[in-house]
Amino acid sequence: xxxxxxxxxxVPAVSCAVASIFTVLTTSLPAQGRGRRGPPEAVRQRWGNxxxxxxxxxxxxxxxxxxxxxxxxxxxxxxxxxxxxxLYVFDSSADKDKxxxxxxxxxxxxxxxxxxxxxxxxxxxxxxxxxAKKEFGGRAPLFITFDESGKRAAEASFKGFHVxxxxxxxxxxxxxxxxxxxxxxxxxxxxxKLLHDLTLIDTRRQALATKRTRLEKKPNAKALDGVVKDExxxxxxENELLDAERKMLSLxxxxxxxxxxxLVGEPRRGRG
Numbered sequence: 001x002x003x004x005x006x007x008x009x010x011v012p013a014v015s016c017a018v019a020s021i022f023t024v025l026t027t028s029l030p031a032q033g034r035g036r037r038g039p040p041e042a043v044r045q046r047w048g049n050x051x052x053x054x055x056x057x058x059x060x061x062x063x064x065x066x067x068x069x070x071x072x073x074x075x076x077x078x079x080x081x082x083x084x085x086x087l088y089v090f091d092s093s094a095d096k097d098k099x100x101x102x103x104x105x106x107x108x109x110x111x112x113x114x115x116x117x118x119x120x121x122x123x124x125x126x127x128x129x130x131x132a133k134k135e136f137g138g139r140a141p142l143f144i145t146f147d148e149s150g151k152r153a154a155e156a157s158f159k160g161f162h163v164x165x166x167x168x169x170x171x172x173x174x175x176x177x178x179x180x181x182x183x184x185x186x187x188x189x190x191x192x193k194l195l196h197d198l199t200l201i202d203t204r205r206q207a208l209a210t211k212r213t214r215l216e217k218k219p220n221a222k223a224l225d226g227v228v229k230d231e232x233x234x235x236x237x238e239n240e241l242l243d244a245e246r247k248m249l250s251l252x253x254x255x256x257x258x259x260x261x262x263l264v265g266e267p268r269r270g271r272g
Contacts, residue, residue, distance in 0.1 A: 048116025056124060091126040092126075098161045107266075118184065
């Protein structure tokens with residue numbers, strides 16, 4: 001789908017500028033205000049901040065240099081399929097309000113959210129694991145990235161819940177160096193734009209449905225015919241966009257999401 005055709009799908013206060021993309025995705029659009037807040041489900045399901053719970057193997061006192069994170073089934077399983085992986089290390093016994101606020105800010109950063117799609121994402125709770133807490137607790141919340149061979153690539157520590165998103169972006173970029181044909185930054189830019197376009201299409205679909213309902217109450221054959229044509233054109237645009245997505249995911253070697261993965265850091269939805 002061409003950029004110009006997408007820009008014709010317009011809603012109030014929404015432009016095609018990339019800088020505004022994730023604000024659009026994580027807040028309610030005017031046409032969505034009646035009955036739904038936040039992004040459409042199709043966009044929400046495509047976010048990268050889905051993490052599968054990871055249980056570390058028991059600490060082996062006979063191997064003090066063992067990397068329990070890299071040796072986890074999550075990382076080894078990803079490496080077995082030549083996929084990137086990432087672990088989010090946190091402590092559920094920490095201040096819950098700070099933890100929640102931290103996750104909402106970090107996970108909804110545009111580059112982070114899209115960049116996470118390149119990784120098999122897992123979460124490690126330090127609570128109840130004294131050995132892991134002793135080793136990693138002082139650096140948690142902590143993100144550890146691994147390359148496609150399962151080798152540890154980089155860490156991003158947010159000790160004290162101090163949010164510096166660029167640290168995680170850099171850690172992901174390092175792990176993804178040489179991975180896929182799009183590259184980290186190319187994929188992030190393209191996929192964030194794609195999610196923005198899906199949001200606009202959904203908004204336009206709702207507007208057309210509202211118009212159809214209004215016209216059906218006071219039949220107007222010519223106007224209804226126009227709605228039908230607009231709906232068909234919108235379906236064509238959406239299909240073109242989904243075809244582009246399939247190609248993008250393949251070129252970027254995006255792994256399938258773990259069925260056990262859960263959404264982390266979903267933004268608070270406004271009232272109404």
